[in-house]
Amino acid sequence: MGYSKHRKLNAILITLFAVFAGLYFGASFLEPFAFAAFLATLVVPFTNWLEQKGAGRMVSSLIGTFVVFVVVSGFAVMLSFQLSRFLEDIPEMQEAAVDLLEKVQDYFYGVTGISPSKQTELLRERSDQITGAVQEYLTTFVSNTAFASLKFLLVIIYLFLFLLSRDKFAEVVLMYAPGEEQDKAKKTLDESTKVAYHYLWGRIKVMLALAAMYIITFWAFGTPYAVLLTMFGAIITIIPYIGPLLSGVLPVCLMLVFTDDFNTVLLFAGVVLVVQLIESYVLEPVIIGSEIRLSPLAVIVAVIIGGQVWGMAGMILFVPLLAIFKIISDNVESLHPIGYLLGNKESKENKNGPGIWKKVKHFFQARTSHNSH
Template sequence: MDHRFQTFVYGTAIALMIGWVFYIGRDVFVPIMFSVFVVYVILGIARLIQSIPVVGRKLPQWVISLLSMFIIAFGLCLVVYTLIANKDSVIAQAPRYQESLLAAVQKVAVWLRFESEPTWTTLRRDLLAQVSLQRLVGSALSSVSSLVATFVVVGLYACFLLVERGHLEAKINAIAHSPQHAQRIKQVIADINARVGAYLALKTLLGVLLGALSWVIMRVMGLEFAPFWAVVIALLNYVPYIGSVLSVLLPGAMAMAQFGDANHVLSIMLWLTVVQFAIGNFLDPYIMGNSLNLSPFAILVSLAVWVALWGVAGAFLAVPITAMLTIIFSEFPGTRPVAVLLSQSGKP
């Protein structure tokens, strides 16, 4: 058997086994990866604070670390508070939104010249079998308590990772076969920290800016629960490509349920699209550049793979995980071709 083909078969089998382990152990791995995600954001923001002219250089390192941790903790608390604060209000308003949606559907039916205007009874019977917007919203928001518990676990993991970070160099020296081997491992870790940390920190700042601008638009246009949707839009900024589309469609669906007026809905969606386009096509490339050196096609494939393995969590973690794997693969002759294929420039 050809050596390269044999290596390919073994590599594919190992990849499938690792993927299966990730799939069945997603309840364990997802919080761990999110804690790594949070640590990278904290360290990235600390580096950004340190790079501020005059002020950043004068601040002690422990002050910068505490400030960056406070920023992330405040952001996580804001997300949890926004979800909890809007839960009961959304469920209470669901019947009114259901009536607005029915009115919108009836307008479309009249425009399409249906013989009879649909009702929720006919829609249940003909399309959805059983629809209750209040029950649907209630079940969608019923997992808020588990989400809060996940945030607590992620926060604990992140704290311990930050504490263990100080002993990492000694551990690498202890397990490495030689000083050269230890130095190579440290270099790979430093490369991952620099590229992934900078990407996540800048992506977080852009997400905050995007959420703030979207909140102003939705507030001016009179959309209810604007803070909630602003937080959702900021979080969706981490999801490549699909996140931008959902950041427009989800508030648009909310506007349709609230107003039932196509002109108002299109106006909100248009302004949100303008903000997404401006930040995604001008500010994002200017600030981010090509920091991760990942192929757009590789990003899409990784997004599909990690969503299949870990669901919604995989959508948020796909890009940083793929960037880490690309850097690691580039260090070994057997996996370097994979890193080349994943990279955009062909030089991982």
């Protein structure tokens, strides 16, 4: 019995290692493939509507793919235009940053006793390293942008093929289910498609609402580069938990550089914080709701592991992928404990308490009981 348990544990560990190794080494293929699959769930309702109006499968797939291409390309062009204006104004920002640095030096002189000239000397010793790091970052950014453009073309190609052959993909999945499991397999497939659709469409609506709040806030305070900051802030929030934090840091830093009144900066930071709280605790629960049905811990782990495996793309994609895996776990009896562990529902006996430890305990108890049988 003990030998059987060890074999099963070893099989699980080997499987996990193989899965993550495949995800890591196959990232160049799997990233655009996964993006296209999720985008297809978003576009399918539109293509179905076109087909109901008389369009053929080929025409509806072409139109759906073209709409995605135009929207994403238009957004990218607009973002590039705003970014080019930002880069042109870097000398002006440097002058403002120098003024801010002088104020900071005076403050540190009062606190540490190190004279401004000594502070400047210490900064100059590090200036070459800082300049080299910035140049390296810009070079990497340009190369990554070119690589991202190539990946985007792959996503468009995969998206068209997904839309064109979407019925065939569903039929292939159902072929692997035994006859008595066909209904359950179809239900699992439908739920997985719905959770991907609702997650992506919900994210888009949250981003649009957040962009509206950001642009109003930035214009009210006269924040420089308001459009660029709004676009950046809306995009980055697609990464759960980490995105909203990053979206507020850059605007506050720019206000700190360009605004002399520190009280205004504090007020601005407070308003940005309120906007982020509204996004996290009002918009997401209302618009996205409980569609992904994952616990906060599961979402954070998915973001971290996704970042390690696929970088930024993984931080975006691994949350809906884990949500789909949870649906599969809920519909496969042997995986029920994992689905329960990943879920956001507490046990009836501890609805008001933090039930994560009970989930972990229940998982291992269920696994032990299953192995003993």
